[in-house]
Amino acid sequence: MLNLGAFSAICRSLIGFSSICELNKVIVQSPLVKDSDCMTTFSRDYSQKLRIIRKAEGLTQQKFAEITGLAVGTIKRYETRQQTARAEVMEKVLQAPEFRKYTMWLMHDEIAPETGQIEPALAHSGTDGGEAQKPTKKTG
Template sequence: MPKLDRIWQHLFMHKNLQLKIFINNSRLRKIMSSEYGEKLRKIRRAEELTQPEFSQLTGVSLGAIRNYETGQRDVGLSVIDKIVKHPRFGKYTMWLMRGETNPESGQIEPAFSLNGSEVSEKKKQTTSFHTKVNRC
């Protein structure tokens, strides 16, 4: 009987290990999917697009975009493929896939997009300048 207990104990430990591995893989997958969802949101905002506009340009359903951005759904490779193949978003390919940039080759992150934060920053500077000059 003690030998049988050891076998059950060994099987339990083995299944417990598998469960821990499964849980860790699920957590990693969740982290990765929310990371891609957040990146999609940054791209959309840098391009000053609404979710419906982004959906129309990429061919990804509006509901899917909402789910990706809120982390409720995993971003699939087919979605990423649609985005990086679109002429407007190709400049984000390296950043989206690897988290790296290479401005010399036109590969940037959303913070450096001419349609994104730089434009907003320039608008603020221009508004600030005109306000000071005109004292309005």
Template sequence: MTLSEKVKAIRKAEEMSKATFCKLTGIPLSTLDKYEMGKFEPSGTALTKITQHPIFMKYTLWLMTDHAAPEAGQIYPALSPDGHENIFNLLKSQKVGWLRKK
């Protein structure tokens, strides 16, 4: 899975609109659109903006290494609610986490 696909998976796992994701991260909407269309990959600066936001910190390890450490609060994004995006074919043997404060 590319970094662009992972960014989209994180946004969808949080059930967040593109506009909200952009507002929280400071990434321009036009840039996010290009990531999600696969036109280019996120820069180091963009990845930092994402992983330093408290909502998205839990995905940092997965985003950067394809691994999770639930015991340390580092998880994979949950599958999309409608089940149409089977983004974890390669990770079926891994735990999928979902940490959301209520």
């Protein structure tokens, strides 16, 4: 029998399942989790994508905070992986006109340059010298 922690990890790794309850119904057809656990919805961690955007735009954490309305301390915790940035944070970041061009990349790992939807590495020459980015799917 899977413990809840292992089961949660499986949920997070499979695309298309947003909750323990949904995955439980599809895969195991057995009550591994309580009904209250079925209310848990998983969200992707966007912390490192925020950092990639900030670096590609040549912004300090302070300037990024001013543009997005996020606290500098919060941005620091995201970038050091002490806190996770969820979808609601991305919605706030994407309210800034200068970051809307990254919407498809942020949400779907896709780009559509013909419509202005790009990834940060394409916005400015080069990256921050950090880890290599995995290739992004091009739509259209």
